[in-house]
Amino acid sequence: MRKGKRIELTEEGKTYLKKGLPERNLVKLLNSSPQKSLSIENARKKVGNFPIALKWVLEKGWVEKKAGKLTLIKLPRKTEEEKALKNIEQGKEVDGEILKILISRNLVLRITETYIKTEEAIKKAGNVIGELTHDIIITGLWKGRKFKPVNIKAVKKFDELKIAPGKRHPYNYFLMQVRKKMVELGFQEMTGPMIETEFWNFDALYQPQNHPARDWSSTYSLKHPKYGKLPSKKIVNNVKAAHENGWKTGSTGWGYKWGEKKASKLMPRAHDTAITPRYLAKGVKIPGRYFNMVRCFRPDVIDPTHGVEFIQTGGIVVAKDIDFRHLLGLLKQFVNVIAGVEEVKFYTDYYPFTEPSVQISGKHPDLGWVELAGAGIFRTELTEPLGIKEPVIAWGFGIDRLAMHSLNIRDIRFLFSRKLEWLRQQKVVR
């Protein structure tokens, strides 16, 4: 026995040592009965701790149980447990396995320093258990003792400002939910660089070089670096021809002299559609559905509805034989899945890169009628120079407005809020 550790009989152990273990008492009773047999009912009345006694006599194979009767098979000799109880009382060593059984039967206690300390503490506290500790559990000192009930009124109100759990940013969380809905609708995500050449941001989208949207005041330009590289000669020449004379598309084109230098100017991506022509030029799967969700930049005067930087989502569907009716169908499906809108109205719209174009408004459950998305079928002057023969439906979704509604904010700048208190109070699940 190691220092500081000894073993002792429990009160129960001491009783059994004197009066015999319950299983011993049961076999003794049977042995003195006629035919060494007795009904369970009678035995229960005569033997203390009968369930324990029964468990052990059956487990050890001393007794047979049949049709409500117990019959002694053989009277056992003195068992290891009985010997051990005696030895423990006399301070002698006992076998480890037997000790374990005795401890588990609560006949023997391991008195450690922890046991003594814990027992003292419990006694000090009026022999009731307040906080249930690791020590109380391993010493088993909880057995037979009362637990102090909790004071249900002593709960401090959860204050998120003081106890701040980690949280996702609500806007990021919202955007991921939208991404997942896009995937449900069969869309694959596209990405592209934040700094683009004007070629991909405008020219490849058939936006003429003198278009007002390409004005100094409508888009950012870069001080450094200033110019990027244009793609292959073939694509550049096709796009140039489409702008100047319509190329082979049956269009007149915009009819002006297209310049490479302007096209190679770098700019922060001004709209998410800038990503699309790169994918079209690389080759897309047909049928294919693609979406993007990216940051865009415009020198807008900052106000509650305009930020210097914002997130747009949009995409394309390429397939043989799709037409304007499919475009309307797609938009209707979108606003239903993403904004929960059932009732819709279509309006005319204009983009330099789509014809026909359309805008969809929907009756939002909370907001009433709102503009939700703009879309169209890409102009042939755009698709054919990039090597696409099939019709391409293009759409863009007003995601920030929906996010603002979902997060219950009125100012778009708040989507990028720097208020920690606000973030800590946001409802973000999962």
Added chain:
Amino acid sequence: MPTIEVSYSDLCELIGKEIPIEKLKQHILFAKAEIDAVNGDLLKIDSKDTNRPDLWSAEGIARELRGRLTDDKGLPEYKIEKSNVIVKVDEKVSKFRPLTVCAVAKNLKMNKTSLSQLIQLQEKVSGTFGRGRNEVAIGVYDLSKIKSPITYTTAKLDKKFVPLDFEEELTIKEILEKHPKGKEFGHLVKGFKEIPIFIDSAGEVLSIPPIINSNHTGKVTEDTREVFIECSGFDFKFLMPALNVIAAALIDRGAKVESVKVVYGKKPIHTPDFTPKKTSVDVDFVNKVSGLNLSAKDVAKLLEQARYKTSVKGRKIELFYPAYRQDIMHQRDVVEDVIISYGYNKIEPEIISKKTKGRINDLEIFCEGIAKKMVKLGFQEILSYTLTNKDFLFNRMNLKEEKIVEIENPISVNWNVFRNWLLPSLMEFFSHNQHVNYPQKIFEIGDVILIDMKKETKTKDVRKVSAAIADSRISYSDLASLLDALLSNLHVNYELKKSKHPSFIDGRAVDVIMNNKRIGFIGEIHPIVLKNWKLEMPVVAFEINLDEL
């Protein structure tokens, strides 16, 4: 998308019948417009097509709606007689603003509404369609005060005249410096040695395009009975339709428009020219793009409502359309007119049956995983702009300036460069939340932009994660174990190596190395940096390049 103001009663009068406002809201879609607001008699109208200036006035909208709501269908006819007004174009303008087209309008019966429509149309056409007066500048003058022939020539900067709404003479130089229009449009003539000018045969100045009219001839009021109109610029493709848009609007109000002989050298042209433009459309193509099943007769009828003149030739329809339109480049432009005329909301939407498999970008999925782990480690996610300024990225972080991606035309000095690292965004966040309870544990996952001259765009977007803790007592090891929790979870074998970084305390800056490559850093922020951000709590932070993991 130009926004215009129109009088409801005036619009109904131009259409020729009273239309209840609710009905008008629906019908106006056929003029590619939407009523944004109704304020008594005043309608705020959002005109959708930046390429259809003919629809940016009450006259234009009414003309389009008459095609649907009245018997006035098909091609609107404009008969133009010749006036005796002549404009001589001096060779000298060719270097500055080479072209002009002109017209004369007589029998005007103007009132407050029609005058304001004329002014609004002139502003929208030259502003939006005319690219801020660069491609098209428009002048309207009181013809009774002008003596033909008019010369379009150039003048030196010391030439004097009384500009519109002024009482005294100014030199052109003074106009460019002092007059509000001079300040607004002066950049269009920047560096010009001489300025284009219209002068009549009595030597009276009409205007210096594209800046300002003279007060004498260039003032048009409700009492003006006849006007001279000129459009100046560089390309007839812009100028002709612009002039036609103005002329058609005046004719629609009962004016008599006459042409002006504009003489280039020995070659005279007569403007405006209202000869209809010709094109054609295949019925099968219409049905292919629209998804409708229309007969040639249906298509022709719809196009007549959209103010085309049609003649059906089998499956093909030959078309004439008004000279004020310049937006038709391809058959599909005609198709849209067919669909609009048919009515967008009458079309049955159809679901695309072909199934495809959706997928989120791998990088986004990876970042989502990182974000979730950071949240579990007790961090609050933040979201910042990629646009910032050099003071935040360098000076406040105790760093020397580097070449980074910089905006040429920022709207604010606060947002004029793209961030090349994330940590300053977190420091800025702390600086806005000084009085919020500590500890403050924040992280951001986001892109930074680095210069990379080998790339097509000379730049490279890099996805990073940065985390920081501000608390009254916090040290390197507190955060280092959280970083370890993150990286071990990702099965990243990394080493830590002492390093030097001016943003961190000497001896407390540590590089995070993976496969002999620096993938990030961690350390305790230097008190100088804390002071720069006006922070009073110690901060520990790390930043890891996620593209390297």
